[in-house]
Amino acid sequence: MPMPSSARPPVLVIAEQRAGSLNPVTWETVAAAQVIGGPISVALAGAGLAGAATELASADVSEVLVVEDPALERYTPDGFIAALAQVIERERPGLVLFPHTYQTRDYAPALASRLGRVLIPDCVGATARDGGLVLLRPMFQGKFVAEVAPAGDGPHCVSFQIGAWRADAAARGGAAATRAVPVTIDAAAIRQRPEEPFQEAKQAVDLTQAERIVAVGRGIKGQEHLPLAQELARSLGAELAASRPICDSGWLPMDRQIGSSGQTVSPKLYVALGISGAIQHLVGMKGARTIVAVNKDADAPIFEVADYGIVGDLFEVVPALVAALGE
Amino acid sequence: MLVVGGGPAGLAAAYRLATRHRTVGGEPPVVAVLEKSREPGAHMLSGAVLDPSALADLMPDWQSRGAPVAVPVTEDRIYFLTERRRIPFPITPPPLRNHGNYVISLNRLVRWLAEQVEAAGVDLFAGFAGAELLYEGDRVVGVRTGDRGVDREGNRKAAFEPGVDIRARVTVLADGVRGNLTKTLVERFGLDDGRLPQVYAVGIKELWEVPSGRLPAGAVIHTMGYPLPHEQFGGGFLYALPDGALSVGFVAGLDYRDPGFDPHTAFQRFKRHPLVADLLAGGEMVRYGAKALPEGGWHAVPRCHVDGALIVGDAAGFLNSMRLKGIHLAMQSGMAAADAALEAVRANDASAERLAQYAALVESGPIRRELHPVRNVHQAFAGGLLPGLLYSGLSLVTGGWWIRDPMPAHAGHTRLRRVAGGEPAAAAVPVDRRLTFDKLTNVHYSGTRHDEDQPSHLLVQDTDICRTRCREEYGNPCTRFCPAAVYEMVDAEAGGQRLQINASNCVHCKTCDIMDPYQIIDWVPPEGGGGPRYEGM
Numbered sequence: 109m110p111m112p113s114s115a116r117p118p119v120l121v122i123a124e125q126r127a128g129s130l131n132p133v134t135w136e137t138v139a140a141a142q143v144i145g146g147p148i149s150v151a152l153a154g155a156g157l158a159g160a161a162t163e164l165a166s167a168d169v170s171e172v173l174v175v176e177d178p179a180l181e182r183y184t185p186d187g188f189i190a191a192l193a194q195v196i197e198r199e200r201p202g203l204v205l206f207p208h209t210y211q212t213r214d215y216a217p218a219l220a221s222r223l224g225r226v227l228i229p230d231c232v233g234a235t236a237r238d239g240g241l242v243l244l245r246p247m248f249q250g251k252f253v254a255e256v257a258p259a260g261d262g263p264h265c266v267s268f269q270i271g272a273w274r275a276d277a278a279a280r281g282g283a284a285a286t287r288a289v290p291v292t293i294d295a296a297a298i299r300q301r302p303e304e305p306f307q308e309a310k311q312a313v314d315l316t317q318a319e320r321i322v323a324v325g326r327g328i329k330g331q332e333h334l335p336l337a338q339e340l341a342r343s344l345g346a347e348l349a350a351s352r353p354i355c356d357s358g359w360l361p362m363d364r365q366i367g368s369s370g371q372t373v374s375p376k377l378y379v380a381l382g383i384s385g386a387i388q389h390l391v392g393m394k395g396a397r398t399i400v401a402v403n404k405d406a407d408a409p410i411f412e413v414a415d416y417g418i419v420g421d422l423f424e425v426v427p428a429l430v431a432a433l434g435e
Numbered sequence: 436m437l438v439v440g441g442g443p444a445g446l447a448a449a450y451r452l453a454t455r456h457r458t459v460g461g462e463p464p465v466v467a468v469l470e471k472s473r474e475p476g477a478h479m480l481s482g483a484v485l486d487p488s489a490l491a492d493l494m495p496d497w498q499s500r501g502a503p504v505a506v507p508v509t510e511d512r513i514y515f516l517t518e519r520r521r522i523p524f525p526i527t528p529p530p531l532r533n534h535g536n537y538v539i540s541l542n543r544l545v546r547w548l549a550e551q552v553e554a555a556g557v558d559l560f561a562g563f564a565g566a567e568l569l570y571e572g573d574r575v576v577g578v579r580t581g582d583r584g585v586d587r588e589g590n591r592k593a594a595f596e597p598g599v600d601i602r603a604r605v606t607v608l609a610d611g612v613r614g615n616l617t618k619t620l621v622e623r624f625g626l627d628d629g630r631l632p633q634v635y636a637v638g639i640k641e642l643w644e645v646p647s648g649r650l651p652a653g654a655v656i657h658t659m660g661y662p663l664p665h666e667q668f669g670g671g672f673l674y675a676l677p678d679g680a681l682s683v684g685f686v687a688g689l690d691y692r693d694p695g696f697d698p699h700t701a702f703q704r705f706k707r708h709p710l711v712a713d714l715l716a717g718g719e720m721v722r723y724g725a726k727a728l729p730e731g732g733w734h735a736v737p738r739c740h741v742d743g744a745l746i747v748g749d750a751a752g753f754l755n756s757m758r759l760k761g762i763h764l765a766m767q768s769g770m771a772a773a774d775a776a777l778e779a780v781r782a783n784d785a786s787a788e789r790l791a792q793y794a795a796l797v798e799s800g801p802i803r804r805e806l807h808p809v810r811n812v813h814q815a816f817a818g819g820l821l822p823g824l825l826y827s828g829l830s831l832v833t834g835g836w837w838i839r840d841p842m843p844a845h846a847g848h849t850r851l852r853r854v855a856g857g858e859p860a861a862a863a864v865p866v867d868r869r870l871t872f873d874k875l876t877n878v879h880y881s882g883t884r885h886d887e888d889q890p891s892h893l894l895v896q897d898t899d900i901c902r903t904r905c906r907e908e909y910g911n912p913c914t915r916f917c918p919a920a921v922y923e924m925v926d927a928e929a930g931g932q933r934l935q936i937n938a939s940n941c942v943h944c945k946t947c948d949i950m951d952p953y954q955i956i957d958w959v960p961p962e963g964g965g966g967p968r969y970e971g972m
Contacts (some may be wrong), residue, residue, distance in 0.1 A: 352937075387879040
């Protein structure tokens with residue numbers, strides 16, 4: 109690599125974006141194209157693409173093709189196949205490269221078949237042999253790597269496994285020209301009606317990233333007392349978390365549970381309020397840099413790991429802490 | 436053919452099914468095993484001292500295949516304990532002589548057995564529990580596995596996978612002591628009609644690493660007496676493995692009368708006895724677990740064959756409580772069931788009449804030979820330690836004869852005595868987290884994991900009873916008999932108390948299903964793969 113100049117057909121990279129923001133995996137495919145060599149164009153399809161197009165133009169490629177159409181605002185396989193088939197037929201690249209994303213899996217096989225070609229999916233590398241391109245493709249769950257040499261005329265459609273190329277290896281610095289490529293899409297011919305995108309497992313909080321955590325245990329006694337701990341968390345700029353019984357009772361959502369059946373955290377500051385310190389909880393937080401424990405029971409195991417321990421009633425201690433922090 | 440449960444009985448059945456054609460000819464059958472633990476053997480816990488006779492019958496070349504059965508018993512000791520003293524038995528009674536037996540880790544043996552079974556061509560599906568039996572009319576035709584990916588309110592999560600129906604010509608139920616499928620089968624067909632009620636015990640065990648020189652590998656110690664009162668069945672054990680590994684355990688009959696009794700506390704008190712404390716001093720507890728065991732013996736075994744299904748192992752109750760052994764009988768029953776099942780399938784007749792050949796094999800083989808002479812022993816212990824010991828001695832001479840045979844017995848939970856209002860006196864024990872531990876800390880060392888966001892697998896039919904009747908009558912014994920701190924009575928918002936079930940602590944011992952005085956706790960399998968993760972136990 110790179111390949112001899114005689115074997116350098118024009119390469120078209122299909123970028124991926126959602127709501128105008130570029131999927132960074134696109135850069136991996138750009139990097140692949142740069143290694144394979146040849147004049148490179150990047151096609152970006154959608155609506156409201158100005159920002160993403162500018163970002164792509166920083167790549168060391170010849171051209172960024174902007175395929176704007178209101179019908180492409182939300183992804184549909186029918187819309188994208190219609191648009192990209194027109195682009196490919198007009199530009200006549202020898203090679204079309206895709207990042208192997210869920211979206212690519214959804215439409216690229218049909219697009220290739222629309223062009224009368226096959227898709228060589230999920231490749232992990234490319235190499236030159238006898239003046240031609242050979243693609244590397246894992247088989248049998250990665251036990252073998254097959255070498256696939258596309259035969260006949262282009263365009264050959266290839267998708268690359270995510271992580272197969274390094275995004276930061278994509279050469280920048282070219283001021284690529286941006287060109288709008290008009291397409292005609294019959295909106296009525298699009299059979300899919302996408303709904304609002306939604307996230308199924310919504311992770312409201314990532315405690316593993318929190319620098320400070322205030323955690324409550326059974327000592328808090330009832331859900332109605334949680335605002336007390338919330339106030340301390342606010343004063344400290346901390347996230348609120350809990351031991352298992354609190355989340356099990358539904359007083360706080362389960363993604364705020366610390367311990368062996370919840371999250372493992374290592375914040376700079378961990379304040380344990382009314383937590384006895386069962387080993388199941390300790391394994392989830394003993395990596396914290398500074399541990400402050402408030403508990404009525406001086407024999408509670410939490411004091412064995414605490415850097416600062418306050419033996420006392422949290423209903424007296426916490427308001428005092430909040431007051432002191434407010435000063 | 437389907438085997439439900441990958442313990443010694445189930446795996447012996449599967450191995451026999453898969454290899455029987457080598458001796459009797461014909462085509463090998465298609466055999467699958469379902470096992471609820473994530474990895475084979477992870478829910479296996481026993482003392483354990485193994486009588487290798489059944490393993491030799493199943494696999495004559497077990498030694499050259501590298502079975503993890505390598506520590507012969509070198510000495511047997513029995514002590515009667517008082518609070519501070521130990522009184523050695525002058526002679527070791529013949530049933531407790533372990534010459535020729537081995538000290539083993541059952542979960543390692545089962546893991547190895549699972550490898551042999553898979554190598555013999557059996558499909559072993561670990562992480563799948565049998566949730567219910569499938570019937571056509573009154574014929575068992577297979578098993579439905581549990582749904583996965585259901586949240587605690589019973590809603591389907593994103594990763595929901597419905598259970599699958601696995602149909603089989605013969606289903607071998609090896610679901611262990613108080614097996615959830617066996618329980619429903621016995622109830623449906625009244626398979627225990629005319630039999631004695633099964634009586635159980637719970638065994639609690641810790642694996643320790645102790646400084647060298649404490650006990651030679653292969654030493655076996657059994658104790659009676661302290662901390663149990665004379666009228667209560669149970670005792671302690673210490674089995675020495677190489678490299679300072681020591682199994683320490685306590686077995687308590689689940690037919691005790693005092694609702695304040697806590698088997699876990701009794702175990703802690705046992706460890707504080709000088710005999711045990713001296714052996715453990717300076718050592719470290721590395722694993723914990725608990726499991727119920729069927730003690731009722733021959734007269735408590737239900738009918739084990741119905742149309743399309745057989746019951747084997749602890750699920751059936753094949754355990755010799757006088758020898759404190761059941762692994763070999765479990766394996767024998769698995770083999771007998773396999774032979775009967777294979778012939779039935781080849782004759783294209785899996786009816787109960789045909790499968791009754793299993794009962795005939797049990798009657799004519801090593802199981803009856805061993806269990807029948809000691810058929811009344813456990814029942815005799817219901818009268819206390821002394822009558823139990825006297826009868827045990829007598830039965831060695833008489834072959835188990837007694838004036839009333841079977842000697843009458845009662846289900847253990849019916850013996851629980853009511854307390855006159857409020858809390859029974861529960862003996863506390865100091866917890867130093869070196870020698871003695873609280874339940875929650877112990878549970879951590881069982882490696883138990885369950886997805887928190889799933890329905891409770893402990894079904895309590897009426898939790899009102901907990902805060903009203905049970906509180907008054909027995910002081911909520913579930914908070915004590917459970918060795919894993921699953922059950923708690925906590926203050927309710929509306930005043931009074933309510934039952935809190937910490938199902939994710941459950942070590943699958945089945946004690947609650949057995950001992951609950953109102954019989955309203957139903958243990959059903961949690962999402963497959965959940966449960967303890969025993970290692971070296």
